[in-house]
Amino acid sequence: MLSRFFRSGAGLLLLTFLVLFLGVGSIVAYQIYGVAHPPRLRDAIHPSDLLLRSDDIPFQSTDGVPLSGWLIHGERDAPVLILCHDLGESKSVFLNSVVPLQRMGYNLFLFDFRGHGGSGGKGSTLGAEERYDVLGAIDFLRTRRDLNSDRMGIWGVGMGAYAAVLAVAERKEVTALVLDSLYPDIPTYLNEVLFRGLPPAASRAGRYASFFYGPYFQWKINRGAAAQAVTTLSDRNLLFIVRGARPESVAEGKDLYASVPEGAQADKNLLELENGGASNLYAEDRRKYEEGLIAFFQSHLSAQPDHPAGAIRLRER
Numbered sequence: 226m227l228s229r230f231f232r233s234g235a236g237l238l239l240l241t242f243l244v245l246f247l248g249v250g251s252i253v254a255y256q257i258y259g260v261a262h263p264p265r266l267r268d269a270i271h272p273s274d275l276l277l278r279s280d281d282i283p284f285q286s287t288d289g290v291p292l293s294g295w296l297i298h299g300e301r302d303a304p305v306l307i308l309c310h311d312l313g314e315s316k317s318v319f320l321n322s323v324v325p326l327q328r329m330g331y332n333l334f335l336f337d338f339r340g341h342g343g344s345g346g347k348g349s350t351l352g353a354e355e356r357y358d359v360l361g362a363i364d365f366l367r368t369r370r371d372l373n374s375d376r377m378g379i380w381g382v383g384m385g386a387y388a389a390v391l392a393v394a395e396r397k398e399v400t401a402l403v404l405d406s407l408y409p410d411i412p413t414y415l416n417e418v419l420f421r422g423l424p425p426a427a428s429r430a431g432r433y434a435s436f437f438y439g440p441y442f443q444w445k446i447n448r449g450a451a452a453q454a455v456t457t458l459s460d461r462n463l464l465f466i467v468r469g470a471r472p473e474s475v476a477e478g479k480d481l482y483a484s485v486p487e488g489a490q491a492d493k494n495l496l497e498l499e500n501g502g503a504s505n506l507y508a509e510d511r512r513k514y515e516e517g518l519i520a521f522f523q524s525h526l527s528a529q530p531d532h533p534a535g536a537i538r539l540r541e542r
Contacts, residue, residue: 253437256419262348263313265341270320272297277327286339286361288354293343294336294362296369297323303330303528304376307362307399309385310335311406312349315342319380325519330528332372336362338384351411352387353446359392363399374398378526380518382406387414387451393461394454400491401526402458403518405466409452409477412438417473455481459488462525464517469499494521 272279272295282294295316306326308319316335323333338355339346349355359379367374378401381389386407393399408414412435419434438446455463463485467478475497482495496517498510522528 253419253434254441257415257438257441258348260312260415260418261351262340266313266315266317268315268317268342270317271295272320275320275324277324282334282336282365284336284361284365286357287364288357290339290358290361291345292336292339292358292361294334294365297327297333297335299327299332300330300528301371302373303332304378304522304526305332305334305366305372305374306378306380306522306526307359307366307389308333308335309359309379309381309389310338310341311383311385312351313341314382317342322515322518325515326522329519329523331522334362334366338388349384350442350445351414352384352391353411353442353450355384355388356391359388360395363392363396367398376400376526378402378522380405383408387411390451390454390458394457399461401462401464401522403464403466403521404455404481406468406474407451407455407465407478407481408474409481410448410450411442411446412448413477417471452481452484456484456486459486459493460491461488462491462521463493464496464521465494466496466498466514466517469497492525 277297279295279297282296284292284294286292293316308316308323310316310318316337319335323335327333336358337344338349338358340349344358363377366372366377375398377399379389379393379399380403381387382405386404389399389402390404390407393402408417415438416435463482465478465482467475469475478497479495482493485493487493496513498513
């Protein structure tokens, strides 16, 4: 009976559809795997190489994944800044940028996300489950009696920014966030990565490919997750950094910035550069990036108790 059906016109059509569906699904899954399993970068340098006083910190995410971190010491009562790297990077990517922050007195916590650097786990969920890594970092820092864990900030890039937004929605201790290259949701990010450089007609395939994103990640990703979470952070001080080198990310970043309601007790800021991240910055962009970062944290999470807090407005071009 069944074999007769598949020999019929309708059966052949259905069989052809199933073969094409499974074929496309396999191709999409292979492409996603390549994105979600970047090569591990091992730390080329250590904070001690820069004469920074630090501890190597093993800790766990809130869902039990073993993670590797560095605690770089500043002043005892100064705030703690948690640095969250992008997909495919490691905690050492920040080392060239942390020296000015440490000299200002900040305590700095750098760690490798799951599937990266010296941490456990395999692969990435592009920020969805990485939020548990950020929550684990926050909870670990709260156990340290030598730190002021009531005053925390986060500097996140790409995946790190995405994970930070999801995590901070659950933790009030973090009052100031730098969000570099935050994307609204994981399907949007995958569409941009998988179909970047293709002509508009071909890029429409994203609407079909996105059907496979949920099953691949076992439905752990939600469309609009960060875009929704960030709107709940109007009580936090926020600095959005967008990259002019990727026009689509500029529009997304500006939309996310605009979506956050103006808070009576908090401030939001926007910094637009040609590039972004803790690396790939040169000359004028690097100066703007570092000055904007330092000015933001000085204004909203000062390492000096007598430093006046105040709003800043960053709309660099």
